[in-house]
Structure formats: C-alpha cells, structure tokens
Amino acid sequence: MQFGLSESQEFLKESARKFFAGECPSAEMRRLMETETAYDAALWSKLTEQGYTGIVYAEEYDGVGLGKVELMLLMEEAGRALLPGPFFSTVVLAGSVLDAVGSPAHKKKYLAPICRGEARATVAILESSASWNLRDVQLTAANGKLTGEKLFVSDAGVADFILVVARNGVFIVDAKANGLKISPMLGMDLTRKLYVLEFKDTPAEHLGPTTNLPGALDIASAALAAELVGGMQRTLDLTVEYAKTRKQFGKPIGMFQAVQHQCADMYLETESSRSAVYYAGWALEENAPDASTAVSIAKMYSSDAARAVGNRGIQIHGGMGFTWENDLHLYYRRAKASENAFGDATFHRERIASLVIDAPGVTAKSA
Amino acid sequence: MDLKLTPEESSFRDELRAWLATNAPKDWAEWREKPLEESYPYLRAWQRKLHDGRWAAVSWPQEYGGRSATLMQQSLFWEEMARVEAPPMANSLGLGLIGPTIIACGTEAQKKRFIPKILSAEEIWCQGFSEPNAGSDLAGLQTEAKLDGDHYVVNGQKVWTSYGWVGDWCELIVRTDSSAAKHKGLTALLVDMKSPGVEVRPLRQMTGESEFNELFFQDVRVPAENVLGKVNDGWNVAMSTLMYERGSYGARLQLTFNRYISRLIELARSVQRNGRPASEDPLIRQKLAQCSAEIEIMRFNQMRAFSRISATGVPGPEGSIQKIFWSELNQRLQQIAQELLGSYGQLLGGDPHAVDNGLWSYGYLRTRGNTIEAGTSEVQRNIIGHFVLGLPRSY
Numbered sequence: 001m002q003f004g005l006s007e008s009q010e011f012l013k014e015s016a017r018k019f020f021a022g023e024c025p026s027a028e029m030r031r032l033m034e035t036e037t038a039y040d041a042a043l044w045s046k047l048t049e050q051g052y053t054g055i056v057y058a059e060e061y062d063g064v065g066l067g068k069v070e071l072m073l074l075m076e077e078a079g080r081a082l083l084p085g086p087f088f089s090t091v092v093l094a095g096s097v098l099d100a101v102g103s104p105a106h107k108k109k110y111l112a113p114i115c116r117g118e119a120r121a122t123v124a125i126l127e128s129s130a131s132w133n134l135r136d137v138q139l140t141a142a143n144g145k146l147t148g149e150k151l152f153v154s155d156a157g158v159a160d161f162i163l164v165v166a167r168n169g170v171f172i173v174d175a176k177a178n179g180l181k182i183s184p185m186l187g188m189d190l191t192r193k194l195y196v197l198e199f200k201d202t203p204a205e206h207l208g209p210t211t212n213l214p215g216a217l218d219i220a221s222a223a224l225a226a227e228l229v230g231g232m233q234r235t236l237d238l239t240v241e242y243a244k245t246r247k248q249f250g251k252p253i254g255m256f257q258a259v260q261h262q263c264a265d266m267y268l269e270t271e272s273s274r275s276a277v278y279y280a281g282w283a284l285e286e287n288a289p290d291a292s293t294a295v296s297i298a299k300m301y302s303s304d305a306a307r308a309v310g311n312r313g314i315q316i317h318g319g320m321g322f323t324w325e326n327d328l329h330l331y332y333r334r335a336k337a338s339e340n341a342f343g344d345a346t347f348h349r350e351r352i353a354s355l356v357i358d359a360p361g362v363t364a365k366s367a
Numbered sequence: 368m369d370l371k372l373t374p375e376e377s378s379f380r381d382e383l384r385a386w387l388a389t390n391a392p393k394d395w396a397e398w399r400e401k402p403l404e405e406s407y408p409y410l411r412a413w414q415r416k417l418h419d420g421r422w423a424a425v426s427w428p429q430e431y432g433g434r435s436a437t438l439m440q441q442s443l444f445w446e447e448m449a450r451v452e453a454p455p456m457a458n459s460l461g462l463g464l465i466g467p468t469i470i471a472c473g474t475e476a477q478k479k480r481f482i483p484k485i486l487s488a489e490e491i492w493c494q495g496f497s498e499p500n501a502g503s504d505l506a507g508l509q510t511e512a513k514l515d516g517d518h519y520v521v522n523g524q525k526v527w528t529s530y531g532w533v534g535d536w537c538e539l540i541v542r543t544d545s546s547a548a549k550h551k552g553l554t555a556l557l558v559d560m561k562s563p564g565v566e567v568r569p570l571r572q573m574t575g576e577s578e579f580n581e582l583f584f585q586d587v588r589v590p591a592e593n594v595l596g597k598v599n600d601g602w603n604v605a606m607s608t609l610m611y612e613r614g615s616y617g618a619r620l621q622l623t624f625n626r627y628i629s630r631l632i633e634l635a636r637s638v639q640r641n642g643r644p645a646s647e648d649p650l651i652r653q654k655l656a657q658c659s660a661e662i663e664i665m666r667f668n669q670m671r672a673f674s675r676i677s678a679t680g681v682p683g684p685e686g687s688i689q690k691i692f693w694s695e696l697n698q699r700l701q702q703i704a705q706e707l708l709g710s711y712g713q714l715l716g717g718d719p720h721a722v723d724n725g726l727w728s729y730g731y732l733r734t735r736g737n738t739i740e741a742g743t744s745e746v747q748r749n750i751i752g753h754f755v756l757g758l759p760r761s762y
Binding site for chain 2: 257
C-alpha cells in the first residue's frame with residue numbers, strides 16, 4: 001500500500017506548478033478576470049501544448065490517457081494559480097460528461113476537439129430551483145428542441161458548444177444556435193464567469209441518457225475539490241509568509257499563539273482536504289466501491305475547509321487582507337463559488353448519509 | 368499511488384488472520400467490563416500467547432523478538448486485532464514506547480536484561496515524565512537524581528503515570544545537572560518500582576476511575592548502569608519515546624472510531640426523533656455523516672503519513688496533525704452520541720436504563736482528556752506552527 005505520489009506524479013505536479021507560475025502569475029490572472037470571459041487564446045494554446053486539455057482522455061480521442069489522480073494533481077496546481085477561464089468547464093466538466101455519456105462517434109466529434117485544444121465547452125445543469133439534485137431538473141427536450149432556462153452555467157460565454165442536462169437525456173447545443181440567448185450573471189468569482197441560458201425552440205442533438213451522468217459529475221466534484229486544495233495551499237503560504245514578516249509590538253505577528261494556532265489549523269484543514277482529494281482520485285480511477293462516498297467526503301470537507309482557511313487568512317492579514325490589491329479575496333471568492341458548485345457541504349453530507357446510513361457496508365475498508 | 372496491498376502485506380495479514388482464528392480468546396466480552404485490576408492476569412496471559420506466536424511486538428526488529436513490520440503491516444496488525452475484537456495487551460507501554468526506546472538507546476546489557484520480559488509481560492512498565500509543575504513544559508521538570516558512588520539518588524514527584532499501580536519498572540526522566548540549560552541537564556533512568564522509597568498513589572480522574580497514578584520518590588537508589596542513553600541526554604531519549612507514542616496510536620484509534628460510528632448509526636435507527644427514527648432526522652444525518660467522513664479522512668491522513676515515513680524514513684508533516692485530528696474528532700463524536708441519546712446519554716454504567724452500560728456517558732467525560740494527554744492541542748499547534756510552518760517560537 002502506497003499513498004504517496006509516484007515519481008511521474010510528482011513530476012507532473014511539479015511541472016504544472018512551474019507552468020502556471022510562469023504563464024499565469026497573479027498579474028496575468030488579474031488581467032484576465034477583468035476581461036469579459038476570462039479566456040485567453042494564447043494561454044489556451046500553451047495549456048494544449050502541455051497536454052493538459054486532454055489529460056485524462058483516451059489517446060484514440062487525442063487525449064493523453066493519464067489517470068484521475070493525475071487530474072487531481074493538475075487541478076490542484078491550477079487552483080493554486082487561480083487559473084481563470086474555461087479550463088475546468090471545458091476539460092473537466094464537459095470532457096467528463098462527453099466521456100461518460102457520449103457514443104464513440106460523439107467523442108470523435110466533440111471530445112477530440114477539446115483534447116486538441118480546438119473547442120471550448122460547458123455543461124448546463126441548474127435551473128431556477130438552483131438544486132444540484134438531478135431529480136429537480138425540469139427542462140425537457142421535445143422533437144429535438146429545447147425550450148426553457150438554465151442558470152449558473154460556467155464559461156458559456158466562450159463555449160463553442162454546451163451540454164444541456166434535461167429530464168430525458170443530455171443534449172448538445174451549438175453555442176451559436178438559433179433560439180439560444182446567453183447572458184452573463186454577476187457572480188462573486190471573477191475568474192470563472194457565469195451565464196444564463198435561455199432556450200426557445202433551440203435545436204439540440206441527443207448525446208445520451210442521464211444514467212452515466214452522476215459518475216461524470218463525481219469526477220468534476222473531486223476536481224473542483226482539488227482546485228480548492230490548491231487555493232487553500234496558496235492562502236496558507238501567503239498567510240504564513242505575512243505572519244513571519246509583519247511586525248506589531250516589535251515582534252512578527254506569527255509569534256503570537258492567537259495567530260500561530262490559526263495557521264496550524266489552516267495547515268490541518270489544507271492537508272486533510274488534500275488527503276481526501278487524493279483518495280477520491282484514486283477511488284475514481286479504480287472504480288472502487290466507495291468512490292462516490294469518497295468524492296462526497298472530499299467535496300464536503302474541502303468546501304468547508306476552504307471557507308475556514310480563507311476566513312483565517314484574511315483575518316491574519318488584518319487590514320491588508322481586506323484590500324482589493326491583496327489576492328486573498330480572489331481565492332475567497334472562488335472558494336465560495338466552488339463551495340456551492342456540485343453541491344455544498346450540506347448536500348454532500350446528506351449524500352454520505354444516504355450511502356453510509358441507509359446502505360451500510362458500502363464504505364470499503366482497506367482490508 | 369497504489370492503495371492495494373502488496374504481496375508482503377497480504378501474506379502478513381493472512382498469516383496473522385490464521386493465527387488469530389485459532390488463538391484469539393473467545394471470552395473477552397465477559398472480562399471487558401471488569402476493573403483492570405481483575406482482568407490484568409487475563410491480559411498478561413493473552414500477551415504471552417501473542418509473544419509465543421511472535422505477534423506481541425511486530426514493529427520490533429527480528430533479532431529482538433519482533434517481525435520488523437512496516438508501518439502498513441503494523442496498521443494491518445491492529446486492524447486484524449480489532450476485527451476479531453481481541454483484548455489489549457497487558458504491557459502496552461513497554462511494547463509500544465519503552466521497549467523501542469531501549470532498543471534504540473539502550474546498552475547491550477540493558478537490552479538483554481529488559482527486552483525479553485517486556486515481551487512476555489513478566490515485567491510491566493510505566494513512564495515517569497510529567498510532574499505537577501512540568502506538563503507541557505516537560506523540560507522544566509524538577510525530580511532530581513544525584514550521583515552517590517555507583518548509584519543515583521532520586522527525589523521528587525511524578526504524575527499522570529499510566530499503569531503505575533502494576534508497574535515493575537519505570538522509564539523515569541530526572542534532572543542530573545541543575546546548572547545546565549533546562550533541556551540539557553536531564554537523564555533517563557530505568558527504575559525498579561520495588562526499590563525502597565518509591566510510593567504509588569492512585570490519581571482519581573473526572574471519570575471517577577484511576578487510570579493514572581502519582582509517583583513519589585524519596586531517596587530512591589538507582590544503579591548508575593540503569594541510565595538509558597547518555598547522562599544529560601535524557602531529553603532526546605524522552606523525545607524518542609514520545610515519537611513512538613504519537614506514531615502508533617492513530618492506527619488503533621481509527622478502528623475504535625469505526626466501531627463507535629457503526630454503533631451510533633445503529634442506535635440512530637432505534638432512537639425516535641419527532642415520531643420517526645433519528646436516522647431519518649436531517650440534522651442527525653448531517654452530524655453522523657460529518658463524523659463518519661472525518662473518520663475516513665483520519666484514515667487517509669494516516670495512510671499518507673505512513674507512506675511518507677516509509678519513503679523518507681522520517682515522520683512527515685502529516686503526522687503532526689493526527690493528534691489534533693483524532694482527539695478533537697473523538698470529542699465531537701461523543702457529543703453527537705449525547706445529542707442522539709438525549710436524557711439517556713447521562714446515565715452511568717450500572718443504571719438499568721443506561722445505553723450500552725454507560726459507554727457514552729463515560730466516553731463523553733473521558734474524551735475531555737484526549738486534547739490534554741500525550742501533548743495538549745496547544746502544544747501540537749505550537750509544533751505545527753514552529754516546526755512545520757517555520758513560524759517563530761511563541762514561548
């Protein structure tokens with residue numbers, strides 16, 4: 001049994017960290033968040049060159065064929081850099097849904113261009129109920145057309161096509177289709193833009209039934225938790241650095257236990273989230289019987305932890321933490337958006353309850 | 368990353384499983400509730416049996432009667448022991464903490480003299496570290512030992528000594544040089560508890576029982592050959608012991624917690640809340656789910672820490688969060704039990720209405736000690752702050 005990262009996994013993580021630090025430093029991230037879509041074509045082609053846009057998908061669809069643990073590591077590093085734009089929506093979310101729901105022909109047509117870095121995409125799930133429970137989806141396709149509304153659709157403004165979750169299946173809609181209106185929502189996270197989608201007799205191609213959708217959303221949830229881990233690590237690093245250098249009463253504030261112990265808690269929360277995320281990645285990769293439980297544990301714990309780490313980080317930074325120029329609030333904003341996306345901690349606790357209380361014995365033990 | 372068992376791990380587990388199937392006692396349930404004084408001979412016998420099968424100290428090197436088990440194998444050992452609900456071993460401090468310290472720091476003569484009887488439970492060990500005025504600030508301890516010919520003469524007081532009442536020997540940390548800086552004047556002594564001048568008094572704790580003792584030393588003569596490690600190097604010897612303490616505990620707790628949460632889920636199905644089983648109450652479900660998730664995360668943290676140690680030979684930063692994690696989790700778990708049981712939660716063992724014979728009222732009180740014993744939560748946070756995050760020392 002070996003819970004540590006392999007040499008090649010360490011290498012991937014290390015090179016991703018260097019890549020994001022070089023190509024998407026804080027100034028670039030801030031520049032992009034001020035743009036309409038936070039998308040940058042030049043950055044996208046660099047992501048493609050690295051193989052990141054096809055990281056977990058099969059080589060026959062022009063992917064790189066790595067595993068879910070590797071995906072978690074990449075997303076952790078993307079989260080550390082607060083990578084703006086449609087990478088998560090396209091590669092992780094739309095990619096996973098295509099991979100899980102689509103036919104080989106669909107994958108050739110839609111997933112392969114994503115892997116090759118040629119297409120941007122997203123998935124539309126939520127409606128006015130804002131419920132992540134798929135049973136609450138009302139939108140229904142009729143005669144190959146959609147009429148209705150989707151809310152909180154990430155990165156739709158830069159998508160070439162959109163996967164729409166309806167009661168009777170998952171559908172593909174061209175972003176430029178007749179009868180589709182895409183308008184921005186003003187979300188707290190400036191690096192990942194949200195949109196309202198209004199469909200009126202919009203032509204929609206049937207991708208497949210929703211049967212395999214939950215599995216794809218599990219991958220997306222775990223990846224989002226991985227991003228949160230990266231954001232927590234960055235918040236912790238910035239805060240510890242600040243606590244070492246900022247002086248009050250003639251001493252570095254990190255010398256005071258009221259400050260130091262909060263840093264220790266940030267560390268505990270970050271590391272525990274990381275353990276949960278890596279385990280979830282492994283369980284997904286192995287199709288372990290407890291994979292869904294593991295995903296919910298990771299998403300639940302890191303959603304709460306990211307908020308707590310952000311709270312502490314801002315508090316320790318004092319007035320400086322409350323300024324626009326400090327990056328902490330940008331991570332804090334992302335953390336709140338990600339906390340809600342794919343179900344908040346309360347949602348996932350209920351899912352864990354249904355898995356471990358209502359159906360005991362599902363949780364796999366190592367022996 | 369590969370969480371499947373290796374062939375070595377599987378064969379270790381299978382061998383143990385087979386051994387336990389024929390050797391684990393079947394009647395432990397009848398003894399479990401009895402006072403430790405009464406069940407102690409039973410636990411000694413069980414440890415001897417384990418020792419005969421070479422299972423008493425799997426982590427120890429082969430040459431000292433162990434199996435040189437890896438951390439993963441040790442973890443499997445405790446899992447299997449828990450699976451068959453095997454009793455604990457009588458000499459748990461000797462096996463878990465003091466034996467390894469003697470193997471690491473002791474002379475050949477000391478190893479020969481003490482190790483076999485630790486394994487066989489013929490000699491039970493206790494630990495004399497904390498003092499009334501030296502808790503978190505252990506290095507400030509005042510029990511002194513003065514060299515008189517070829518003996519040290521010990522005077523002072525220790526507190527919070529587990530197994531003091533049954534201890535044959537004690538790993539005692541004393542001050543041998545009061546002029547040196549406080550960490551530098553300490554020495555570890557191996558003290559025969561039957562020596563004249565040693566007095567053991569039970570310390571009654573808030574649960575009403577006496578797990579711990581106070582030890583009093585008045586002109587106790589200890590042969591100089593019983594110095595463990597070097598004279599005035601007792602701080603490092605003590606730290607080596609405490610490292611074993613923090614390392615080995617988590618694996619066992621994991622299994623205890625799993626048993627607790629399974630029982631709480633079972634209770635939630637039978638206890639009524641607002642006219643339906645508590646297991647259907649949204650708030651109770653939230654709390655049970657949070658708790659069972661945290662137990663899993665404790666396991667993940669543990670596995671990561673083990674992998675780190677196997678790879679690098681030193682405990683990684685993950686290890687330092689375990690103590691905080693399990694102790695605070697245990698307190699939350701007990702509070703959930705109280706909420707679930709309502710008025711029944713307060714009932715002590717012996718009351719005919721008590722649930723699980725008072726297990727939960729006891730646990731509620733006992734877990735207050737968890738964030739204090741084996742290094743308080745505050746000390747653990749200092750360790751993380753200073754040694755892991757590199758913040759300046761706060762004390």
